[in-house]
Amino acid sequence: MVPVSDDRIVPVTMPKWGLSMQLGKITAWVVGEGDDVKAGDDLADIETEKISGTLEAADGGTVRRIVARVGEDVPVSGTIALLAPADVTDADLDAAVQEARAVIDAGVPDDAAGGPDLQTADVGGRRISFAGAGEDGDVVLLVHGYGGDRNSWLFLQEPLAARYRVYALDLPGHGASAKDVGEGTLDVLAGAVTGVLDALGAERAHLVGHSLGGAAVLAAAARDPGRIASLTLIAPAGFGAEINVGYLRGFADAQSRRELKPVVTQLFADESLVTRQLVDDLLAYKRLDGVDEALHALLGVLLDGDSQGVNSAALLAAAGGAGAGGTGAGDTGAGGAGPGGAVPVTVVWGRDDRIIPAAQAEAVTGADHRLIDDAGHMPHMEHPAQVQAAIEQNIARAT
Amino acid sequence: MTDTVERKALTKEHLLGVYRVMRTIREFEERVHAEFATGDIPGFVHLYAGEEASAVGVCSNLDERDTIASTHRGHGHCIAKGVDTGEMMAEIYGRRTGSCHGKGGSMHIADLSKGMLGANGIVGGGPPLICGTALAAKIKGTGGVSVAFFGDGASNQGTTLESMNLASVWNLPAIFVAENNGYAESTASTWSVSSDNIADRAAGFGMPGVIVDGFDFFAVHEAASEAIARARGGGGPTLLEMKFTRYFGHFEGDQQTYRAGEVEHARAELDCLKRFAARVTETGELAQADLDAVDAEIAVLIEGDVAAAKAAPLPTEADLLTDVYVRY
Amino acid sequence: MARNITYREAIHEALAQEMERDETVIVMGEDNAGGAGAPGDDDAWGGVLGVTKGLYHKFPGRVLDTPISESAFIGAAIGAATAGMRPVAELMFVDFMGVCFDQIYNQAAKFRYMFGGKAVTPVVIRTMYGAGLRAAAQHSQSLYPLFTHIPGLKVVTPATPYDAKGLLIAAIRDNDPVMFFEHKALYDISGPVPEESYALPFGEASVVREGSDVTIVTLGRMVHTSLEAAGQLAAAGVECEVVDLRTTSPLDEDTVLESVEGTGRLVVVDEAHPRCSIATDISALVARKAFGSLRAPIEMVNAPHTPVPFSSALEDMYIPDAQRIANAAKTVTGWSR
Known part of the structure; x- marks a missing residue:
């Protein structure tokens, strides 16, 4: 500047x-x-x-x-x-x-660093990759969704790093992490989340999870509620039966740009965001050895027939999330730690989400609800400033 | 010539078996010759009659681990390696039921499941290929050997000479069987082959070269047995040269004006089936009645093959475009 | 995780990863280890340009030096492929096809069809092609059109390190015979390549630059020359869409046609001689199937109908350059009836 x-x-x-x-x-x-x-x-x-x-x-x-x-x-x-x-x-x-x-x-100086080094943690024999930005403050861990990777936070991670130590990980089967997901259960994903916190030496952290990553952070929180300072769930999986099965299977099965592009456009309210580069990058990822198996294994956990196969409400209760203190659905926006030291929870949803209906936000009882206009399933990419504000306000409630 | 071959004891079943295969080849070829003359068989057909002892003498030492590559004159090698005669006949008639569904014809009959890597329309096409199958056997440690049958014509091809060199350099379990029937098409091998014998060329590639009476099953069997045992044991390649003649022309329709009487002489005096029969009946290992029974059985078999081939359906338009690639 | 490596390293990595994954993958060719039988190092060269260096000790018994006998060892690779191996044979320069072509086009290419679908021949023949190294007429040709003509063969011409690795892995895993063309002037270019293994499908062209005014269809080294031309043209207000075919057999007709339908103008850039080339093939395709979209006659940029000359003065004129491509693009954009 x-x-x-x-x-x-x-x-x-x-x-x-x-x-x-x-x-x-x-x-x-x-x-x-x-x-x-x-x-x-x-x-x-x-x-x-x-x-x-x-x-x-x-x-x-x-x-x-x-x-x-x-x-x-x-x-x-x-x-x-x-x-x-x-x-x-x-x-x-x-x-x-x-x-x-x-x-x-x-221009850019020749010796400019190309961003922080990718770090890795060995979690149960799996290589889990993550990258961080920010020097001071609480640890914030960003967990992407199905088929994504740590780069899906690219509009958020750097701005958040002004106040926090912000890390984004690649879930097993994704990004630079090991592609083997075993049975693809939430346990495996939650293990990666806690594994990265262990590697960071973080005793407490704020977790932000998108879609499948929302269920993954809830599963991690349920394992060790005391470790979680706050939870921000962006279009999380597991709060209702309905899900866009065509999208999920289409994404897992697509073999070419022609097949993948119409699938990926469903993620966004503004379809012009789906550039050739975005589709090519996703295809390059899908073509890595082991990814096809990983995506299909995870699909088997995400889906039960044509419905969602994950129960995030139960995980939220186990995690002692906002609704768990018995404050009920009407307690939205209550802020702060609830009775019994409940973890503050904010749920963010794009009103035009075509993958998981925004109405499922209602099922996240006790959470602060933020519905974002003109956003689909990827509000953190379509309206990053609003999602950033929601995350920062949720974190503030915890402290 | 290996005139005095010390015979290993072959069981009666084994002897009957090799006679059956030689007789099958003869009957098959005589019948194709006759049927070709009627105009029912399309394309180019090159017959193996007269050379049966070579294919059977070599292949009776082989098993399912082993691979052979053949030539345009390939029917005998196919039968000796176990390819079904009904499927072969149907293939020669261009039928959908043929070994290659009518897409190969006489010159390209193959059955890789039997270790038969194909008759081959290219003179000298096979020797490089069996270097590869021999290499695969060596790397996998299967104990398999690979055999290239080729003619006196192919003995002058660079592919053959390069392959013998490579087989020696890589010490492959490979056998090179030069079937010197005296003529490459109409050109005499005495003219086209610069050395006295094809087998003499083995020395140039650091491998044993053996001249064999190609009309004598027992001579072939013995020489091949020794070479194959050496190859299986890691002793490297051998070149065998079969000396004999073919009974028919280069291809069906060849008037053979370049020849003078040797076929009649060979049929009368040297024929491998006659010599085999004389020997086994002389020793009492087989009775003439045993052989007659095989002859009758084979006549019925080939009659059935021809009838079935003629009745079989032709390939359809849908077959034209299939099997160019595994996946395209 | 991607990092920048060279085209040469990408090819080496594909070989190493596939040899690690599948023990039936073997490598053979002249000097592929190097030094066989000689008193010095037994991994002396790793091929004439060092692509296979280091594999010999990592995979004992699976990197085979050969005599200079292309017919024998290319044929042996093909034979081994029919017997359960996945050989990768190196035909040092594609110009040497003349001494082994029979094994490729009469044997490997035809087994499956000729044998009624009963043969599987998963062989890869890696070969170096192209002008630019002052290697003259017998070491510089771009002969992929000859192989593209043959049913039963697949023909791959990667332009980038990323494509080289992914397409070679795909070639090794493919159950048909594949001719893998490596441009000798590309070995030292760098680009991002994932560390992980990945296979890129054949028959999928890559749109390496989007544009609305002219479609440039190209392949191999000419992708880079075309991009250079497209950059110059953009400064002059002409936006080119550059399509890298990546494989000439199978051919991605749809991507070519879709692009021409968008731009209405086509320049085909091909380092091969002009007659019966990829350029004529693509031109015929577009003339037949996208005639209604064309707003100008098709332009072809090829090497001339001459052998590759030796003298740098001549060879530089021989190889299509960005200026010729830009001129062709200007011809099609400026055309009016």
């Missing part, structure tokens, strides 16, 4: 999406100079080596200068635009633009 002469000038910077991201490219500006924006408004479409996304405004204000041109590479945290009130002088703005341009033009 470039220091500016006038603290009323607020820089908009290139975000870091994924721990290894060094450069981003603006493919389109949604706003222009002179536009007023408020927090959460779309500012620009940005493309990295791995993903395309839309940058949302963190602050409100007037866009006074666009610094980065469409199509040019900008180092992470480089200033791409300036917000400032009308009375900031052009001279001050131009000076700030000049400094920002110098950063962009310098």
